[in-house]
Amino acid sequence: MKIHRLTSPLPEPKPAPPGNDNPCAACNVRVLSLCDALDEQDLPRLAAISSSMTVRPHQILVAEGDNADYLFNITDGTVKLYKLLPDGRQQITGFLFPGDFLGLAAAGRYAYSAEAITKVTFCRFDRRKLDKLLDDFPKLERRLLGIASNELAEAQDQMLLLGRKTAREKLASFLLMMARRSGLPGTPEQPLELPMTRTEIADYLGLTIETVSRVLTQFRKERLLAMPALDRIVLLDRPALERLAGTV
Amino acid sequence: MKIHRLTSPLPEPKPAPPGNDNPCAACNVRVLSLCDALDEQDLPRLAAISSSMTVRPHQILVAEGDNADYLFNITDGTVKLYKLLPDGRQQITGFLFPGDFLGLAAAGRYAYSAEAITKVTFCRFDRRKLDKLLDDFPKLERRLLGIASNELAEAQDQMLLLGRKTAREKLASFLLMMARRSGLPGTPEQPLELPMTRTEIADYLGLTIETVSRVLTQFRKERLLAMPALDRIVLLDRPALERLAGTV
DNA sequence: CGCACACTTGAGTAATGTCAAAGAGTGTGG
DNA sequence: CCACACTCTTTGACATTACTCAAGTGTGCG
Known part of the structure; x- marks a missing residue:
């Protein structure tokens, strides 16, 4: 069984450049993503708790079991989500493409690891700050529920594929x-x-x-x-x- | 390949008996279920849009592709969720036990079928009426998101099992x-x-x-x-x- | 140019599936 | 209450799919 590649930790993000209070306006995947739930005028609230980052291939975004402190929206590149058995066998549970979302977690911990396959750009949201935003913007929470429902439907398709x-x-x-x-x-x-x-x-x-x-x-x-x-x-x-x- | 058993349609529910405006008070699975999100005093609002029903083994609760008009909370018995391939091969994507929840749907349609394995009792909620309740009780929506996140984590465990x-x-x-x-x-x-x-x-x-x-x-x-x-x-x-x- | 690395191809094997039959458990009607 | 019928489960013999191990073929990069 193949040894898993060593990867470096996630670098610190560059904060959005000052003087630009709405970096999301130019986002090319906005209509696909979490941010689509908010109006143009409310977007800065989201932007304020997010940072855009780019990582190289093989970089780990989240590791299974980590505290789920962040949510991610992929804006460019491809990410794989996977789980491992103790002996190293790997099951990839999904691929993420631009517009896709990552970070829903049960019991405060990620249930899977996520690794960049290509060079990947994404927006990263602070979960605790986002939780507070959810109180002001119920639409955001409804959007999250919609995303989760979609992912569930895809997971079931994948179970049919894997099992039968x-x-x-x-x-x-x-x-x-x-x-x-x-x-x-x-x-x-x-x-x-x-x-x-x-x-x-x-x-x-x-x-x-x-x-x-x-x-x-x-x-x-x-x-x-x-x-x-x-x-x-x-x-x-x-x-x-x-x-x-x-x-x- | 085995022919799937014919099943009869879901019978009409008996409405909650009049004069009892809080049938949920005695519910034995409440702490596990959707209803746990509401306080004692708000429960009647949920009860008003739900009906309790019992079905026999092999009864179908929802069929893949149906309009997702209802949400379900199982209070007794066991339910299987499954998907079929055109030639009849079946993949069961999960089993539901008392306290479990059913009915999250993407694009307004169920992604799977659900059939009672044993005699099953459940509470059935009208989705459209529940949607309105969600506006008044954001806690309810947060609860749904938590349920969905849990199901997602379980689905990923199951993909690891099926694939590896x-x-x-x-x-x-x-x-x-x-x-x-x-x-x-x-x-x-x-x-x-x-x-x-x-x-x-x-x-x-x-x-x-x-x-x-x-x-x-x-x-x-x-x-x-x-x-x-x-x-x-x-x-x-x-x-x-x-x-x-x-x-x- | 040559070394890595990923991919392809081949030969043989092992795990799981298929087909068939017998055994066990359950319900029904005489 | 027993006999029969039915269904579900177990077991056996065999077939097949996909896996393992190994060698060979690109392909890209320093």
Whole structure:
């Protein structure tokens, strides 16, 4: 079993530059994120308790069991969420893309670790300060509940995949999920981009790296997809993949 | 693949008997449930939008894709939540016990089906009326968010189990979960009680019924447990089971 | 250019699934 | 109360999927 890569701790954030009391105004993922719950005029209240940060690949954002002191909104890059067994086996429970949210916790502790796969930019909110904001802005809390409900629905889809789908069905589901989440159509002009390694795909689907590789080779031979590069996928026969995946 | 059992639709609820404006006062699971968020004096507001109902085994409470018009609090019995693939393969995403909550939905639709395993009693809340109550009682919304966060953490544990644990590890984790959730110690005097069939255990753990049966037989031969009846389990060597399960 | 690293491919194995049959438990009607 | 029927569970023999181990092939970076 592979030893997990050592990573450095999270650096201190740079505070928002002074004189700019509404850095969120220019945010490109605002409509997707937590901040969408607030009006333009209230945004500075959120901005005041948040800082924007950028980290390099392999940097850890949160570790399983840590005090859940922060909430995160990803603005750029890809993050993986994962859990480990004592012997090092890893299960990736989700990938986060721009606009996605991270940090809901039960009993004040994160239930999973989060690591940047690519260079990642995010807004980080202080949980205790945010809790106070929730009293003033019930819409914010309703938004959080909506986010949590969505995540729950996705988690259930993933349980169906992990428990009952074959390797081929898992890969088909994964590729369609990536198409949906990235917004890339998977055409020859705009192929899917896979920021994660084969190992990470395997750890997400409950497979080994060899099985992932073999199924992708199968799919290529069956003309279901093409791979102009190791991390580029063209979906040649989307209906067939959708049939394989069984559900969206 | 087995054909799914036909079930009858949910009967109409009996409204709370007139003259009793606080039926929740006597509720035995109140401290566990949604209602715990409200003070004694505000409970009638919740009671006014809820009805208590009892259904028989195999009755469907909600079906995947249905409009999420209701929220449920289980007061007695066991419920299974599950999703199906088009060919009938089933994944049980969770079991609900007294005090548990059901009905959070993304995009206004249930993401899963729910079926009574035993005779089940529950309180059913009208979602639209509850939404209005949320405005008056922000504590209620905070409670919902807490419930959702807990469910999310459990879902991630289950993904780790489904994706990365062996059959033996899955069964060990399952039995310990049942001990924790039921509050039964699993001693010879108070053995675990399993309200679900082997098929349902298998569909929860991503295994087949035969594998579940074989692993239970193994465990018995290894003196990890005893089975005074098909649905009664005595945990003879809990530390060994905990080591197998890897995590709580 | 050469060293890492990630990915692919191949051969053999192990864990789990499938198919089949027998045993155990439960309810019903005679 | 017993016999029968039904369902659920267990067990056995065999099949198959996915895993393990190992070697080989890119691919990118210093």
